Amino acid sequence: MWRERSHVQVDPDTSAMIHSVGLVLALTLTIAGAWPDWPEESHYSGVSYGPTPFWCKPYGLDCLKGRSYADNSRGQNITADLSTVKSVQRINHDYCNLTNFGGPGSQVPCVEYWQADGKVFIAADNFCCQSYGSPGIFPLKVPQTNWMTQQMKLEPQLGYYKGEFYVGKVYNYTMSLTPGPPPEFKGKQPPPSKVGKIHFWYYASYPDKKPVAQGEGCVIDVSQSSQCTYDAAVYLFTEYRMFSAVSFNNYTEFELPPQCSRERKTDCYNRGGGPPPMF
Ligand SMILES: *[C@@H]1O[C@H](CO)[C@@H](O)[C@H](O)[C@H]1NC(C)=O
Ligand SMILES: *[C@@H]1O[C@H](CO)[C@@H](O)[C@H](O)[C@H]1NC(C)=O
Ligand SMILES: *[C@@H]1O[C@H](CO)[C@@H](O)[C@H](O)[C@H]1NC(C)=O
Numbered sequence: 245m246w247r248e249r250s251h252v253q254v255d256p257d258t259s260a261m262i263h264s265v266g267l268v269l270a271l272t273l274t275i276a277g278a279w280p281d282w283p284e285e286s287h288y289s290g291v292s293y294g295p296t297p298f299w300c301k302p303y304g305l306d307c308l309k310g311r312s313y314a315d316n317s318r319g320q321n322i323t324a325d326l327s328t329v330k331s332v333q334r335i336n337h338d339y340c341n342l343t344n345f346g347g348p349g350s351q352v353p354c355v356e357y358w359q360a361d362g363k364v365f366i367a368a369d370n371f372c373c374q375s376y377g378s379p380g381i382f383p384l385k386v387p388q389t390n391w392m393t394q395q396m397k398l399e400p401q402l403g404y405y406k407g408e409f410y411v412g413k414v415y416n417y418t419m420s421l422t423p424g425p426p427p428e429f430k431g432k433q434p435p436p437s438k439v440g441k442i443h444f445w446y447y448a449s450y451p452d453k454k455p456v457a458q459g460e461g462c463v464i465d466v467s468q469s470s471q472c473t474y475d476a477a478v479y480l481f482t483e484y485r486m487f488s489a490v491s492f493n494n495y496t497e498f499e500l501p502p503q504c505s506r507e508r509k510t511d512c513y514n515r516g517g518g519p520p521p522m523f
């Protein structure tokens with residue numbers, strides 16, 4: 245459970261005591277400057293395009309057989325809770341295809357549980373598999389609040405984005421890399437990825453720098469996404485409907501369900517190299 249709060253909290257008693265115009269101005273600037281960093285704890289929702297999960301057994305993308313985001317062009321609603329304080333994230337998907345992993349169906353709701361130790365589980369009705377963080381499979385950590393400014397490059401020119409929830413100018417953060425485990429990863433290395441370069445992008449609204457959309461694939465622009473077939477990185481993206489700062493009371497929403505216990509979980513490891521060290 246979560247309750248909304250402003251991105252930067254100002255104690256009302258404290259603000260009442262501030263008499264200096266200069267101080268008030270400084271505080272206002274601090275609040276305005278919080279974005280594009282994400283809040284320490286947040287609840288967000290949006291619509292995601294592309295296959296979920298975006299990899300399959302035993303390696304990489306073979307089972308997707310040239311699927312691109314257009315395969316799921318209606319998109320699917322997602323909601324998510326993220327705490328960088330506890331390093332946990334939960335993403336609820338409306339529409340997952342788990343048949344390749346022995347799961348309950350090809351169009352079923354599923355929940356991703358990201359744990360502080362870098363393990364990630366995918367759970368559905370009476371089913372759970374582990375996708376990251378087993379011995380020999382590198383861990384996947386939750387995104388840090390400043391991942392877009394620390395790990396991506398801000399393009400010098402504003403972009404223009406026309407999506408379901410936002411139309412207008414955007415700050416354009418980009419990054420491209422070859423997938424693989426983090427350099428410091430000490431486990432057995434997965435076989436070299438066939439995926440090639442993955443391009444990442446993150447758009448923040450202009451001028452207030454709030455989350456608009458985020459995506460990745462073998463190209464940046466959705467208009468070229470039909471190139472992302474077979475061994476090339478699948479084109480995936482999420483448009484944010486809302487994104488707000490919250491405080492979690494007891495973190496019960498992040499607890500793994502019983503089907504994810506060590507005895508019951510199965511394996512859906514992303515052995516294809518998977519996402520990069522950034523997350
Ligand atoms: C956790 O907090 C939520 C919201 O305040 C509450 O409804 C729920 O009962 C709490 N759960 C536990 C186990 O304390
Ligand atoms: C689900 O995945 C399986 C195995 O990869 C594939 O054969 C099937 O076409 C997919 N179904 C849908 C609805 O995407
Ligand atoms: C997502 O949820 C909204 C609001 O509940 C609904 O109107 C819309 O049809 C849903 N979209 C999809 C793709 O399921």
Ligand SMILES: *[C@@H]1O[C@H](CO)[C@@H](O)[C@H](O)[C@H]1NC(C)=O
Nearest residue numbers: 399403404405416418464465
């Ligand atoms: C963001 O920058 C990349 C790289 O220059 C470009 O391909 C992409 O079209 C830009 N996005 C927008 C929305 O302008």
